[in-house]
Amino acid sequence: MNIGTPYENFPGEARVALTPESARHLRKLGYDCLVEAGAGKAAGFSDDAYRVAGVTVVESAAALYAQSDIVAKVRPPEASEVDRLRSGQTLISFFYPVQNRDLLEAAKARGVNVIAMDMVPRISRAQKMDALSSMANIAGYRAVIEAGNNFGRFFTGQVTAAGKVPPAKVLVIGAGVAGLAAIGTATSLGAITYAFDVRPEVAEQIESMGAEFVYLDFADQAADGAATGGYAAPSSPEFREKQLQKFRELAPQIDIVITTALIPGRDAPKLWLADMVAMMKPGSVIIDLAAERGGNCDLTVADQRVVSDNGVIVIGYTDFPSRMATQASTLYSTNIRHMMADLTPGKDGKLVHNMEDDVIRGSTVTFEGAIAYPPPPPKIQAIAAQKPKEKPKELTQEEKRAAETAAFKAQTRNQGLLLVAGTALLLLVGAYAPASFMNHFVVFTLACFVGFQVIWNVSHSLHTPLMAVTNAVSGIVILGALLQIGSGNWLVVVLAALSVLIATVNIVGGFLVTRRMLAMFQKS
């Protein structure tokens, strides 16, 4: 079958759904790849590069749609593109079925099977095709770079001959994929980074990226994100009030704010209000990654850079991934190729649209002339519900010491009791047994003692050689047989001779095999 990738018509869109590298992988799956001339130019992939990778370059979009069984693109199709699709064709792209109801109807009417890359369920198995995460990752990185571009100071603090430079303070609101990427980028540039999220369970992730989690002292903490598939849920008015109060507290000292707060299926919540912007220092920068959905900041204007009255720069670009088209295309095309791999279980270039598969079912929005959105809940929970963590009780120094002494005392008592019992037993034996027996008994007891002390030190990895060597050593019973073999009784001689034979096998076999084993242990 053929996979075709058209030129993206949307103004300013530089990404492309197929790269020469992903085409190579798709060909391994048995597909032939087509690309519209110039489709990859803005992302830095020339038509020649595609040709080298074995991709057929098609001159017009019409021809591409006509020849392709599967169309892979980035943006949701525009009206003109929908018209080119035909029944039975498969379209893989971002689709946003909630916002694009009309488009969904149109696709259904044309009988196209649409797989929406934005609908890939958030389960571990599907992470490799989670295009939203790959794009969010880029957006987070780019947000910091964009902020740096507009920010007039260093990120990292320096002490130079020309004076001391304080480090920039960055606040990231919303620690989703974009937020975490922004945190990572900002900290690696040297900024002091704070991060806030309504989901308390992400505190650990935030701290692992090197930022400081802004704690809210709120008794009724926000609901666990696990219930909503890892996304944030709207918060209560009281919580919101508390949150804004905290932001007001922070606003005067923060140089760069990056907001990424989104709630699925709603407008972006307003979190950075006009009065907070007014409290910020001139030259500070706000990057609003939620601009497309109305923005987290009061002043945000989508796709524009605005400067507030007090000189704070508010950036509301919505095309961060497209601004890094090469990287974005590479990641997106990889997501597409993983999706294709799941759709091609036989690796024979035959697309199998298995509606039983959680991931494929979840991302399919129209199938065989019917709307398949919304999908049934996935069989696998996205994220295990967080168990309330119990803090281990911190013991004070005195308590620790007391516990140690108690344990030591108990140990001493046990040892003492054992020794007393053992001695009593020995005395009992000694009272009745003859002296010759007691001599041997002393030897026996001491030998057991030495044995226990010695064997505890044997390294675990040498337990097999230990067994082999004890095999050999226990061949010492040969001594008994040797002592008896001189007897005058023929039966005794025969039995003793047999014992000598098998004990020798033990001795020789045991030692030799131990040597063989030990010789194998080599250091690297």
Add this chain to the structure above:
Amino acid sequence: MTIGIVSAAYIAAAVLFILSLGGLSGQESAKRAVWYGIVGMGLAVIATVFGPGVGNWFIIAVMIAGGSVLGYYVASRVQMTEMPQLVAALHSFVGLAAVFIGFNAHIEAARIALLDQPARAALEGFAGILAHKTPVELAIMKVEVFLGVFIGAVTFTGSVIAFGKLAGRVDGKAKKLPGGHVLNAGAAILSLILLVMYAGGSGVWMLVLMTLLAFFIGYHLIMGIGGADMPVVVSMLNSYSGWAATAIGFTLGNDLLIVTGALVGSSGAILSYIMCKAMNRSFLSVILGGFGSMTGPAMEITGEQVAIDADGVAAALNDADSVVIVPGYGMAVAQAQQSVSELTRKLRAAGKTVRFAIHPVAGRLPGHMNVLLAEAKVPYDIVLEMDEINDDFPTTDVAIVIGSNDIVNPAAQEDPNSPIAGMPVLEVWKAKQVFVSKRGQGTGYSGIENPLFFKDNTRMFYGDAKKSIDQLLPQIG
């Protein structure tokens, strides 16, 4: 040689044996220590052969020569994967020898009892020792003989069955005759009654009858223990063979035998203890066979087992920085250790950190995996124990589980109703990705479902371990 020189040689031998076992605390010192053992044994045997009261040198020479040839043959031919069988077989030899020697002691004692006073005085060697014993000492000796034969006989049949199970000649599943442990207990009590009768002066038949009973106990006890508990069984038999030697030493009044037997006995006992601890089970529950009863329904396992092919595993390995390999008995069965070693070499050559995680009860013998990996030339400093590596799994990119099951079962920690709840396990599921090389779906020996196989970050790499790894090799690097 006088008795004094013989005693001196025995003391030297005992010290050498202790050094030999103590040297096993490190890989390098162990190589030297094994020589101590050999020299000690040589000293002891030579001193005894040329000591007072030993005759029939021709037979001794023939037997020692024959035994050496056999021992050499076995030691040089045995595959490292067959080590558990070999160890079990050697235990059975000690047990059998102990039985023979015990019977000999009885026969000699009976013979000497019939001799008159001047003839007794003329005896030397073992017969001489017997001849000079007082009646009380003789009674004690009878108990010692009885114990020696009993332990020896249990060790003998037990080891033979263990050998059969390990070599696959006897079905590895736990089997019991109707009546189960009541039979064993009955036989043990009967043996005790026989002991009283034998010590009271009844004849050799008591000894013979007891030997048969002990043979039965050894057989039945080990038949009732399943394949995965074999590490405990083998170390337990190891311990028994030591105690058998000790009992013989008491009978013969030979201190070297007592010392050596006690060393071996305590060594086996400690190994059994370590193994039991690693399975979070009491020694008694292992010996009584079978896993403990379930206390409630097992936790529901959600998810599905997802298979993966060699390409996928190779890609993940090429992307990974740190890899931990967890080998189990399945690796030994598939003889995959050479392929695993080659894989390790290639990954290390590509600059990746590769380490091995060894659970104390992996395989069928304590330390079995270490020996297999050493044979395949995996350097021992990257082969780590459970406690050393368990904390590192969260920072590991790829964990590969090769032919192990229960020792990586998260149910031990997550499901209090699981039969293995509380057993220390290797926490492989904390790694970013886990690949499980396994022959097919199924629960393996213990019959316990393994939730690991259903985890989101686990992929099942079905197929024979050796073939699977060999498929990976060309794609690495």
